[in-house]
Amino acid sequence: MNLEFTAEEQAFRREVRDFLATGLPDDIRERVRLGRRLSADDHLRWQDSLSVRGWLGVNWPQEHGGPGWGPVERHIFEEECAAAHAPTIVPFGVSMVAPVIMKFGSETQKRHYVPRILSNQDWWCQGYSEPGAGSDLASLRTRAVRDGDEYVVTGQKSWTTLGQHANMMFCLVRTDPEAKKQAGISFLLIDMETPGISVRPIITLDGAHEVNEVFLDEVRVPVANRIGEEGQGWTCAKFLLTHERTGIAGLGHAKQALRHLKSVALEIQHRGRPLLEQPHFRQRVVKAEIELMALEVTHLRVLAAARDGGAPGAESSLLKVRGSELRQELSELTRRALGPQALPFFPDHLYGDQELEREEAEHAALGAQYFNRRKLSIYGGSNEIQKSIVAKTLLGM
Amino acid sequence: MNFAYSDEQRMLADTLERLVADQAPTETDALHGEPSPLWGTFAELGLLQLPFTEEAGGLGGDGIDVMIVMQALGRGLVREPYLAGLLLPGTLLARLADAPQRERWLAPLLEGELRLALAWQETAARYDAHAIATCARRQADGWIIEGAKQVVIAAPSATALLVSARVDDGTLGVFLVPADSPGLERRDYPTLDDQIASDVQLKGVALPHDARLGEDAAEALAEVLALGRAALCAEAVGAMEAACDQTLAYLKERRQFGTPLASFQVLQHRMVDMHLNLEQARSMAILAAASLERPSDERDYRVAAAKAYCGEAARFVAEQAIQLHGAMGMTEECRISHYARHLVMFDHHLGDVDHHLEFVSEGLSAA
Known part of the structure; x- marks a missing residue:
């Protein structure tokens, strides 16, 4: 060892x-x-x-x-x-739809889409969640009705990250409303230029435009754009979700966030000394550092198992839970470190091209970033869903 | 990067698993005086030689080998003093002793013929191995030791104690003190985690010249305490495994409101939290065991982090195990309560969470 x-x-x-x-x-x-x-x-x-x-x-x-x-x-x-x-x-093309196309797509689909992803010709977004289907994804209601060589798709997708830039969307749609929940779902590739699609921004609590709603109103999608058989969409979706997702713990980001936190806490002064020397604050940094050490070794254990042919299953749920909690704690500490400096909010600087004085710019994002990081325990299967997965698959409960 | 056991380690783990599974819980009384038959089995299996270098008469096992042994002992809640009676005093002895001292004490220790104990803690020093008041004065014909040691685990079954003392030249000395030395007084008692220990008074204990092991023992003691802390982490991981297994089995079997407790989501998530703590603690125990050969700064930093982490994880698992067993978890009859006592009191051996967090805090890199 x-x-x-x-x-x-x-x-x-x-x-x-x-x-x-x-x-x-x-x-x-x-x-x-x-x-x-x-x-x-x-x-x-x-x-x-x-x-x-x-x-x-x-x-x-x-x-x-x-x-x-x-x-x-x-x-x-x-x-x-x-x-x-x-x-x-941006994971939607490279890490998400590409493996699905490689696994379930036809030769024609592979030849067409895969090289375009690798050359950044297509920007993909994900049409999974809906207003009424979040953690319970299989309850999705976006309908696709067969009409000759086309499907007519109507419904609404939500939380579509960076959808404002996308020209392609992979989408879960219900092709058979009679079949049981998962069985009636198909996996479609949709050109965002198709008439009937509109994208509306959702501004998140940090003031950012990162996610969108996508409305589909009688959008005509060629049947040739379906991946796999009709009704096989859930298999594709599950493959995508369980397909080994590297970096689920966000270890590199957590390490970087800890380095950043330390540098901020060294620079910010508290009673004439660096904040990092204030015992209570330092204690929390120490605990975060130790949690990171544990997370790193756990991550390496999972990597080594994957390298040696094991399929990382429920362990990645453990990494996701602890990794997101740690990154949230680090963002919380960084926000706190700033004291009153965390309050000024310059969205035109953060999300646009407005420039600030150098010193002000250094810390400008940290308050808002705390709010942005709340997403880590929600997306990709909320931490509660992750725990239920572990309970079911690892512990047999 | 490789987390797999070697073939030998796999065999060791399997052997121990079988051995531990066959054991009835050790009675505290049985640990007084003579070694139990299990100690003889340890000797036969080579476990007593395992953690020592070949040059010291051992099998040259490393930190991972020790981890495997301790994890199994923790899993089975085996209360033989493998750590306190063998590993701590033995490795310190091996590190410091000259040939005649080894011949006299180490060889029989490795044969299972005697046991030792390490008397390093003092009331005023708490978990600090250096701020000690016990002193050793050099005499024409040897040494005089004066002082008191607190909670010396396994002392009642030890033939001799390794006693740390401040020497008059300012160095830290370790002395081999036979248990029957005039002036040595022991008050024996059981501990909350089913071990035996003593408070030891040393009132003008006279020792020959060759009772001192080596010269300044500070670095050797730090090394041995690091090994001990890593070993304790592994033992706690073993006990956490067992506590998680037993709790999970109980949740599946116990029915209330017409359904198994395991079907309640609030309990499922609590069980997952226990499991999370176990797996993170396991990672830290591995990190500690794999860091014992690193330069002392890095070794001690990682070991302290591991001991602090495992201390909190062990307490969490213990408390939740009691809670999820409901009133049954409160009874002595239920095995989980013994694990819980062990897992909580683990924190009181070789430095607790606060002690080690302080150490990590002092060594925290600013980058």
């Missing part, structure tokens, strides 16, 4: 670091560091840079143009990206 990375893995880490030093545009790095919203173009410039390097399809096999990394390489890559203030790869 040993916890060390091999010489090859360490060399790989250096390779990633070297790439990030030149491959990540400085203006993007700075925006991420300051917690400012990226434009669609920012995302694309970064993902193009990865694409050229051959590193965009992080979880893809080589035959489809991925780097063929194992779980350990992916972990190292994610950790280094977070440390370098690289944007998170």
Whole structure:
């Protein structure tokens, strides 16, 4: 038993670091560091840079143009990206729909969509949740009625992240209202330019436009855009959800957040001394640091199991719960560290191009970020759902 | 990066699992005086030699081997003083003793012929191994030890104690004090976690020159305490495993309102929280065991973090195990209560959560 990375893995880490030093545009790095919203173009410039390097399809096999990394390489890559203030790869195309198309798509679909994802030609968004179907996703009501070679889709999707930039949406629709819940669902690929689709922003409690509502009003979708058989959508959806999702613990982000917290708490003064020396505050930082140590080893245990052929199942739910709690605690401590400085709110700076004085910009995002991080325990299956998954699958309750 | 056991370790774990499963809970009284038959089995299986270097007559086991043993003992709630009677005093002895001292004390220890105990704690020093008042004065014909030691686990069954004392030249000394030395007085008692211990008075105990083990023992003692803390974490993980298993089984079997308790979501989530604590604590126990060969700063930082983390996790698991067993969990008859006592009192051995959090806090890197 040993916890060390091999010489090859360490060399790989250096390779990633070297790439990030030149491959990540400085203006993007700075925006991420300051917690400012990226434009669609920012995302694309970064993902193009990865694409050229051959590193965009992080979880893809080589035959489809991925780097063929194992779980350990992916972990190292994610950790280094977070440390370098690289944007998170927009997951909906690369990490979510691509594996589904590779697994369940026809040859024609694979040939058409997969290369377009790798070259950033398509921006995908996710049409899963609905106003009436959140944790209980299978109760979704968006209808798709067959009409010749087309489906006519009507309904409403919600919490569609970055849908404002997307030209494609993968969507769960009900094709058979008579069948039992899961059995009547199909998986469709929908062009966002199709008449009848409208996207409306949802502004979240941090003032950000990150998620959207998507309205579908008699949208005509070719049957050829269905993945798998009619009624097989739930299988695709489950595959997507249980498909090994690297970075579910957000370990790289948590490490970066802890470093950031320490730097803020060293800079902020409390009675003439750095706040980090204030015993009560320091104690909470210490506890977060120790929780992070435990999370990292647990994460490495899961990675090693995945590398050796084990399927990470319920363990990733454990990582998700503890990882999100830790990241929320770190965002809470960082907000508190600022004291009164956490109050000023400059949405035009955070989400637009308004510039602030350098010093003000350094801390401008931290108050709002706390609110943004509340999503971590809600999305991707809320922490309560994760616990129920563990209770059922791991503990047999 | 590899978390799998070697073939030998797998065999060791299997052997221990069988051994522990066959054991009836150890009665505290049986631990007085003579070693129990189980200690002989430990000797036969090589467990007494396992954690010592080959050069010291052992099998050269590492931190992970010790973790495997302790985890099994914790799982079975085996109260033989493997840690207090063998591991702590033995590894300190092996680290400091010269050849004649090893011959006289270490060899029989590894054969299971005698047991030792490590007397390092003092009332005023709490968990601090250095701020001690017991002192050793050099005499023409040897040493005089004066002082008092508190809660020396396994002392009643020890042939001799390893006693830490401040030497008149300012160094930290460790002395081998036979249990029958004139001036050594013991008050024996059971502990809340079913072990035996003593408070020890040392009133002008006269010892020969060769009673001192090595010279300044500060680094050796730190090393041994790190090993002990890592071992305790592993033992707690084993006990947490058992407590989680028993609680889960109880929730599935016990019916109220016409349905198993396991069908209530509020209890399911509590059970998952116990499991989360167990798995995170397991990670920290692994980290501690794998860090024992690291430079002392890094070793002690990680071990302290692990001991603090496991202390909180163990208490959480214990309290929830009692709660989820309902009134049954309050009874001595129910096995879970013994695990709960063990898991809570684990925090009082070799430094508690506060002690270790303070240590981590002092060593916290600003980057």
